[in-house]
Amino acid sequence: MERTGFRSITAATGEPAGEPLATHGVADVEAVCAAAEAAFDTYRSIDNEARAAFLEKIGEEIVALGDTLIETACRESGLPRPRIEGERGRTVGQLKLFAGVVRRGGWMGLRIDPAMPDRAPLPRPDLRLRMIPLGPVAVFGASNFPLAFSTAGGDTASALAAGCPVVVKGHPAHPATGELVAGAIRAAVKACGLPEGVFGHLVGPGNELGQALVQDPRITAVGFTGSRGGGLALVKLAQAREVPIPVYAEMSSINPVVLCPAALSARGAALGTAFVGSLTMGAGQFCTNPGLVLAVEGEGLDAFVSAAAEALTQAEPQTMLTGGIHAAYERGLQDLSSHDKVETVARGKVGEGVARGQAAFFQTDAQAFLADAALGHEVFGASSILVRCRDADELAAVLKAAEGQLTATIHMDEADTDFAAKLVPVLERKAGRILANGWPTGVEVAHAMVHGGPFPATSDGRTTSVGSLAIDRFLRPVSYQNLSAALLPAVLRDGGPGDAPLLLDGTLVAGSAN
Amino acid sequence: MERTGFRSITAATGEPAGEPLATHGVADVEAVCAAAEAAFDTYRSIDNEARAAFLEKIGEEIVALGDTLIETACRESGLPRPRIEGERGRTVGQLKLFAGVVRRGGWMGLRIDPAMPDRAPLPRPDLRLRMIPLGPVAVFGASNFPLAFSTAGGDTASALAAGCPVVVKGHPAHPATGELVAGAIRAAVKACGLPEGVFGHLVGPGNELGQALVQDPRITAVGFTGSRGGGLALVKLAQAREVPIPVYAEMSSINPVVLCPAALSARGAALGTAFVGSLTMGAGQFCTNPGLVLAVEGEGLDAFVSAAAEALTQAEPQTMLTGGIHAAYERGLQDLSSHDKVETVARGKVGEGVARGQAAFFQTDAQAFLADAALGHEVFGASSILVRCRDADELAAVLKAAEGQLTATIHMDEADTDFAAKLVPVLERKAGRILANGWPTGVEVAHAMVHGGPFPATSDGRTTSVGSLAIDRFLRPVSYQNLSAALLPAVLRDGGPGDAPLLLDGTLVAGSAN
Known part of the structure; x- marks a missing residue:
């Protein structure tokens, strides 16, 4: 990292505050993505309870930042205090929502079709399916929600919930706020004994850093909230990669x-x-x-x-x-x-x-x-x-x-x-x-919320960036055929799903509690 | 339609059989897509039972084609009779599988978060979510499965199951087989009293027809099975549209x-x-x-x-x-x-x-x-x-x-x-x-199957083209906030879901039968 002329700006005056900030260069992208990749297999293997506890810990660490966070976010965004306080509550609330989702286990999409060894003309193999996380995810926060849609915002929460390490490209409109929140996430990573690479944070002005991030071969998906031009530029970069990756860009809507x-x-x-x-x-x-x-x-x-x-x-x-x-x-x-x-x-x-x-x-x-x-x-x-x-x-x-x-x-x-x-x-x-009979502003963070929509509202209208369904963006299905119990993931072994919902031979079993 | 030099070829001899075939031109794409669009709202509104019965009826009509279908497919593909007979069974079987999926209703992804009028500081609105079909879908069948991956194959079955009208670009390697199967689907459309536009079929050699189909603004998604070059060309066309659309291309794998x-x-x-x-x-x-x-x-x-x-x-x-x-x-x-x-x-x-x-x-x-x-x-x-x-x-x-x-x-x-x-x-x-301890050839059509995988195996590794999970490719979520019962879709009204699974305030209820 180096110190450049990059500064935190006070929105109400347009004046810089504090010292010039340390920024990352394109060369740092390599190290941060390598760490994310190295952390992936460990992070995706921890059990649902440990992952949920990590999400909750991030929330606690954000609250522990106290008034410093509120004042910094107000100063950098120009948004009034009650709004930023509410946004902190929402940020912590969505981390808790995803903790609950991770614990309940529906996100794993478990399916088992038992073997039919006597079926004619051919026996049916034993087939078991679960959703696994895609891999390291790049997140570009929004300027208009410096907490709820930024460093520890909805994209970060849903990707971490899915089991993906996250690399955030900090929004240059609120770098001091972003660094405080990044510190809270790092503290949670440490407190939970997870590999450092579970969370990376890249800071700097301009577009080069973000472009390098999307082009890094270890990045497997992108979450973005911002302008149509910015979103489409990232989509284009992602599609031009040797291995194209999905970009979930929330871009433009007149509602x-x-x-x-x-x-x-x-x-x-x-x-x-x-x-x-x-x-x-x-x-x-x-x-x-x-x-x-x-x-x-x-x-x-x-x-x-x-x-x-x-x-x-x-x-x-x-x-x-x-x-x-x-x-x-x-x-x-x-x-x-x-x-x-x-x-x-x-x-x-x-x-x-x-x-x-x-x-x-x-x-x-x-x-x-x-x-x-x-x-x-x-x-x-x-x-x-x-x-x-x-x-x-x-x-x-x-x-x-x-x-x-x-x-x-x-x-x-x-x-x-x-x-x-x-x-x-x-x-x-x-x-x-x-x-x-309401107004569209004010998006409830809930299970039945959709904050998404057909192009150009988003780059992928099959998804949402708010609410628990957002976790699906960072998952893909894997089927296991005739694998021995020793090789199967624990949740797919006989008796393994516990209370998680399971589609058994096509019929949904809502968990052993039901 | 016009008659050109386009012929059905007997694979074993390389010789044409029968008269030159009627083919479509680019101008026909317009009419077929307009009919699909016009049929969409009607088709997506019929209830699950009617849609399931339609899928089963297609299967019955295919079986009713009898030996003519088997002989034609064998002649055009060069594949042996037992293989084609087995493939017909598989084709009918996957239509039945999707009929069951449609009836059980899990595909609708129903979610309800009830209102909390007394919540402080702000009340929670009533939120209800369902998956709806994307719209008309273009399907490009494969040459290597003239029945199970072609005109009435997995992509067609899953898109119709989702509630999407389908326009098939018939594979030029088996035009006579394709026309027989298209006739069976048309007969099922008629027998079930559905609008003709629920199924369209475009026939002809060369790439122009297919390109025009993918570029038609009424097409909302594409299913493709074939070569890497062909799949990537369609992806590129789809991304360059004014409104880009998803392409599910199954392309290349060495397993x-x-x-x-x-x-x-x-x-x-x-x-x-x-x-x-x-x-x-x-x-x-x-x-x-x-x-x-x-x-x-x-x-x-x-x-x-x-x-x-x-x-x-x-x-x-x-x-x-x-x-x-x-x-x-x-x-x-x-x-x-x-x-x-x-x-x-x-x-x-x-x-x-x-x-x-x-x-x-x-x-x-x-x-x-x-x-x-x-x-x-x-x-x-x-x-x-x-x-x-x-x-x-x-x-x-x-x-x-x-x-x-x-x-x-x-x-x-x-x-x-x-x-x-x-x-x-x-x-x-x-x-x-x-x-x-098995071999990858032979793909079971089941709930826990994944026939998909990271690029370049497919253009979208988050999905499968075989098995019941394939229906998800053609759906997107819509959230309804504070809508009166009169405006809500029937399945989301109080008591409406019947036996369909419902995520109620985050907890899965596997249907009233459970």
């Missing part, structure tokens, strides 16, 4: 919100006010920010727009994560506000200081939106566009033309049921999560 | 067989004879053909080689699937036999007539094998190379350097347990299936 007619009539104004709350939360810097609103023309819609405009005009400016993100946000708003088919409904208050986001709400009509794909591109930050539709058919046409999304939201009353029911099959094909 | 020392000492000669049986089965035209044998030098190995040479010398010539496959096989053998570090152990009998494969067995040493990656490339047909190793470490080094494989085999006695146990972690990372 359509449909306002149904009866709901608009009954409470258009209330919806407008609530919408602005979701739009401006965290300076709009959520993957699930409601960037597209769809509704049929009418008095209810006018009430929605008026209330939204009034609320937005009062919206306080908020510090954005980095100067670069703020500049991209401003460019996006400029493109929309100067578009000749787009009207600016309202802007938030102008801020003083660097990187202050001034929220924006635009409107256009369906024909204009359908005619220009650029109007459907994500502007990361508090920006949303209302598409006014003539009728239900035009609204459905806009949804059908939309790109893949993380979420799709329906605001409806009971009288809207037919209107909404027709949209559900369309939305299922467009999004990973469909929600009613 | 290492490890002969452990004690087993070799005890029964080296018997192993040699049995090996030749596996090597020459079906003219060696199996993805799981044992193309690489690894053993430590010794008397047992010499006995193995002598017995194998003796058996191989007696091996009858066999008609290969096509003239093109035979020519590529001959080129591969020529490269090996002219290699200065490779010795030809034995060849089978020379055949009379076109496309007769003359089986071959070669040997080299570990250092030569490690020095030239070309020695590890698949030669499709009855060809295998023995790599003689000085000791266990050298043998492990060869395995570690090998490419990804479909299978890895260990022949062992009890005294070999330590020797073999050290190899298992290496083999798990190289192959999708590990088997002991």
